[in-house]
Amino acid sequence: MATTSYDPLHPPRKALSGSEPSSFGYTTIQSRLPVIVSKTVDDIYRTYHSLPDTDPHKGAKEQEAKSIIEAIGALRYELQRDKPFRPLKDNLPDVEEWNRALAEYYATSSWFKASWLFAECYLYRRIKETLALTSHWCDYDPFFEQKQTVFRSSQKAVVAIAARLMSPSNNNNSDTGDKEQAKSLSALDVLVSQGPDSKGTREAFLELSQVCLWGNATDLSLLDNPDLAKVEELQRRMLGSSSSPGSQSHSQASSKNSSSLDLDKQAQEEANVQQPRQEGETSELEKHAEKILQNDTELLWDKVKNMRNGRVDFILDNAGFELYVDLVFADFLLRAGFASTVVFHAKRIPWFVSDVMPFDFQWTLDQLHKAGTSDPFFNLEDSTEQQALKDLGQKWQSYVDQGIWKVTSHDFWTSCYAFYHLPTHSSAQDLFNDMKQSDLWIFKGDLNYRKLVYDCHWPTTTPFQEAIGPLGSREDVPSVVSFRTCKADVVVGLKPGVGEKMDTIDKNWMVNGEYAVISFKP
Ligand code: F6P
Ligand code: MG
Numbered sequence: 001m002a003t004t005s006y007d008p009l010h011p012p013r014k015a016l017s018g019s020e021p022s023s024f025g026y027t028t029i030q031s032r033l034p035v036i037v038s039k040t041v042d043d044i045y046r047t048y049h050s051l052p053d054t055d056p057h058k059g060a061k062e063q064e065a066k067s068i069i070e071a072i073g074a075l076r077y078e079l080q081r082d083k084p085f086r087p088l089k090d091n092l093p094d095v096e097e098w099n100r101a102l103a104e105y106y107a108t109s110s111w112f113k114a115s116w117l118f119a120e121c122y123l124y125r126r127i128k129e130t131l132a133l134t135s136h137w138c139d140y141d142p143f144f145e146q147k148q149t150v151f152r153s154s155q156k157a158v159v160a161i162a163a164r165l166m167s168p169s170n171n172n173n174s175d176t177g178d179k180e181q182a183k184s185l186s187a188l189d190v191l192v193s194q195g196p197d198s199k200g201t202r203e204a205f206l207e208l209s210q211v212c213l214w215g216n217a218t219d220l221s222l223l224d225n226p227d228l229a230k231v232e233e234l235q236r237r238m239l240g241s242s243s244s245p246g247s248q249s250h251s252q253a254s255s256k257n258s259s260s261l262d263l264d265k266q267a268q269e270e271a272n273v274q275q276p277r278q279e280g281e282t283s284e285l286e287k288h289a290e291k292i293l294q295n296d297t298e299l300l301w302d303k304v305k306n307m308r309n310g311r312v313d314f315i316l317d318n319a320g321f322e323l324y325v326d327l328v329f330a331d332f333l334l335r336a337g338f339a340s341t342v343v344f345h346a347k348r349i350p351w352f353v354s355d356v357m358p359f360d361f362q363w364t365l366d367q368l369h370k371a372g373t374s375d376p377f378f379n380l381e382d383s384t385e386q387q388a389l390k391d392l393g394q395k396w397q398s399y400v401d402q403g404i405w406k407v408t409s410h411d412f413w414t415s416c417y418a419f420y421h422l423p424t425h426s427s428a429q430d431l432f433n434d435m436k437q438s439d440l441w442i443f444k445g446d447l448n449y450r451k452l453v454y455d456c457h458w459p460t461t462t463p464f465q466e467a468i469g470p471l472g473s474r475e476d477v478p479s480v481v482s483f484r485t486c487k488a489d490v491v492v493g494l495k496p497g498v499g500e501k502m503d504t505i506d507k508n509w510m511v512n513g514e515y516a517v518i519s520f521k522p
Pocket of ligand 1: 032317318447448487
């Protein structure tokens with residue numbers, strides 16, 4: 001298990017750390033993590049208090065819940081008093097590697113002195129320890145209820161997107177020439193039927209890649225108190241309001257001039273959240289494009305458009321709406337023929353509050369299936385909307401059943417290591433050997449970005465390919481793209497002057513989730 005091919009104490013630049021009082025790392029360890037820990041306790045407390053009397057293990061579960069709450073209380077104390085890290089005590093398969101790293105690199109370190117990356121990963125691993133040491137709570141996810149609530153609040157956006165992906169299109173603008181067939185296809189299918197290199201497919205790619213990016217804006221760990229209205233507002237801004245030319249009204253959108261997937265238009269009409277747009281107005285996605293500070297979308301398209309029946313790996317981030325739009329993008333890559341296999345990498349343990357675990361993946365598909373049944377997850381009156389969600393759920397389930405979509409997890413993703421060590425760390429060899437066979441790795445979200453660039457003080461003009469170290473230089477690493485909204489004080493790949501200009505526009509631009517990067521390595 002042990003390897004000497006890495007040393008997490010010496011990233012290529014000085015590590016971000018809670019020891020810097022003006023940093024977001026400091027704010028996180030000082031203020032945000034204690035809140036997350038308290039909410040974890042609240043969840044366990046609520047759950048054990050609502051156990052039914054008929055539960056044959058009620059007494060044992062209550063006892064164990066009390067021990068978990070006590071252990072998490074001790075964890076909060078250690079965190080707030082900046083106590084030294086202690087070894088883990090459970091028997092999970094990754095414990096040896098964690099304890100080795102703790103002994104070798106962090107023996108004299110503590111929450112605010114260590115790298116922010118290590119301290120924060122350790123926190124979630126310690127929360128898992130409190131659960132793993134029990135019999136009845138060892139598979140419990142204390143963040144599941146939050147994930148569920150926020151997904152439910154995403155209903156309008158979820159339905160709007162499903163309708164465009166599944167409902168038969170009225171679009172007569174099929175370049176296939178077969179108008180009847182075009183009518184029975186969804187808007188997405190009409191676009192991709194024009195061929196992988198066509199204008200329609202390119203437009204769908206551009207739109208869905210942006211939707212996939214901004215899906216990362218609604219993660220739960222940043223929203224310490226998830227304000228559901230804020231989540232909905234974020235999604236409305238992402239999908240709704242104004243337009244691009246060619247999407248002025250439904251009939252006009254269906255006219256010859258429109259071959260856009262027109263998700264923003266759909267949200268407007270189906271969610272009834274916005275006024276009609278005026279011709280010439282800029283779409284929300286277009287406005288948001290200005291907030292993508294490094295935007296390698298065109299480079300990514302150059303890669304994707306030349307792929308046929310390839311393999312794409314998604315290193316997932318958050319469950320709920322973000323996962324949903326990841327699946328939408330993955331579905332597009334399949335329908336357009338760019339990929340024939342998509343591998344989704346989920347987390348094995350509850351991680352950074354909202355990250356996807358394998359259970360969340362299947363649960364999400366199940367909730368789509370349930371539309372229109374007597375036990376629906378989303379509250380939909382409209383039978384067309386119900387059908388669209390159901391069809392989408394069934395389609396996606398069939399991808400899973402046929403092995404076209406694979407969901408996997410590996411301890412490396414919840415280790416303390418930066419992704420520099422993926423190719424060489426002995427504990428990740430099986431993972432890397434498998435992932436080498438892919439054509440494209442899509443890393444979602446902020447934490448994955450931090451691990452890609454080693455969470456250290458890079459100048460903002462450092463090329464992304466340089467900042468990702470071996471993943472940028474090794475020939476056996478496929479193309480890499482990161483879709484990330486900025487929520488930590490490290491950003492690379494910017495043109496000279498952009499970082500300085502951003503400092504004058506918004507002093508929190510690196511951390512408030514309002515800005516983003518799409519960073520690509522060929
Ligand atoms: O709390 C630290 C952090 O990594 C932030 O940088 C970010 O807000 C969050 O956790 C995780 O974000 P994401 O879900 O996008 O990885
Ligand atoms: Mg996350």
